Amino acid sequence: MREDVTGVGSLRDTCSEFGLILDKLDATLLERFRVLAATTETVRDVQRIVHHACAVFGFYEQHKPAQRFTENEKRIVVIGSLFADIGKAGPLHANAHDQRLIAEMFSVEGVLDDQQSVAEFLRRTFPTDASARRERFAALGLDPQMTLRTFWNLHAGWTLEIIRHAGVPEEAVAAAATHHMLENVNPETIVGLDGRYSVDFGDNAAFDRAEKLVILLDKYDAMRRRTSSDHREAITWLRKRLSQHPKFHDDQEFLTLLEDMDRVGDVRAT
Numbered sequence: 630m631r632e633d634v635t636g637v638g639s640l641r642d643t644c645s646e647f648g649l650i651l652d653k654l655d656a657t658l659l660e661r662f663r664v665l666a667a668t669t670e671t672v673r674d675v676q677r678i679v680h681h682a683c684a685v686f687g688f689y690e691q692h693k694p695a696q697r698f699t700e701n702e703k704r705i706v707v708i709g710s711l712f713a714d715i716g717k718a719g720p721l722h723a724n725a726h727d728q729r730l731i732a733e734m735f736s737v738e739g740v741l742d743d744q745q746s747v748a749e750f751l752r753r754t755f756p757t758d759a760s761a762r763r764e765r766f767a768a769l770g771l772d773p774q775m776t777l778r779t780f781w782n783l784h785a786g787w788t789l790e791i792i793r794h795a796g797v798p799e800e801a802v803a804a805a806a807t808h809h810m811l812e813n814v815n816p817e818t819i820v821g822l823d824g825r826y827s828v829d830f831g832d833n834a835a836f837d838r839a840e841k842l843v844i845l846l847d848k849y850d851a852m853r854r855r856t857s858s859d860h861r862e863a864i865t866w867l868r869k870r871l872s873q874h875p876k877f878h879d880d881q882e883f884l885t886l887l888e889d890m891d892r893v894g895d896v897r898a899t
Contacts, residue, residue: 637666640711643679647707655795661718661728668732671714674854677897678710678846684896685842688889698839701800701832705839709804710846712797716787723769730765735784738855743778750777785809786816799831804840808847811874838882845886853897860895 640662644651651659666672682703689697698706719731734747737754747766751759751773763773771780789806797805803826806816821827825835833839845867852863867887872878 637662637672639676640672643676643707643711647704649704649708649798654797658712658715658792658795658797660725661715661791664718664725664728664732665715668729669717669736670854671717671735674850675711675714677854678850679707681846681850681890681893681896682706682710682842684893685846685886685890688893692892693889702839704798705800705804705833706842706846708798708801709808709840709843712792712801712805713788713808713843713847714784715791715805716784716789720769720771720783720787721790727765727769730762731769734780740777743781744776746774747771747777747780748773782809782812782814785814789816789819799829800833803830803833803836804843807836807840808843810836810840811844811848811870811877838886841880841883842886845883845890849890860891860897864891 637659641651662672686698686703717732717735718728723731733755734750737750740750745753748759748763751762751766755762766773771783785806785808788808789802792805793799793802803819807820810820817828819826819828819830820836824837826833848867848870849863852858852866853860856862858866864887871880871883871887877883
């Protein structure tokens, strides 16, 4: 597989720019990225997200220098975004064959019924070999009767278990693992009630604006690509999403970041 075609090769450059040598990490990480690049939009998504993150950093440098992102925050945002969806290649113990099974399930987008069982999803989506896929899914220790939403939510926890001992900077591990906090997905309850981490992530002691920017950029990009929304529509959707969240509806870090993302504008059009 040619990495310049899949986009995996560009991940090396991005990691290097932010002080991380991808090839010095656990080799299985790169293999998972190859699986994801071949089956999903994940690698292309993160390239856009990183571009958008850098635009936000630049906005703060120019317009809000007193609140500019520190080098450590930038690293957390970028590296955290790069690795956030690596769990879409399945749990830590999945081999290459089963990583592809899980990645192919995540590649199916636009599914409206997230309360259907995984077994039903497989039957509808992969009719020619649904039974074999269901058996492989179960062999991973996963229940085919779980809802599709439950399955989707598992990937944040899988990301955590995959990267926490693989050489990824501890500070960025937290950001990657918490990228679905707006869905109340809190793997291993690593974010405490006070917002501080319950385990050691190096210099990253609390769930704060770096992690929140990872979340907003991820959701913004997903909204733009998956629904063909423009910048204004995506920002409006995010505002509504935040306003309806019981915990984060008045979170000033989230709200400020979202306003500033709006001010940055449509970086895709530039």
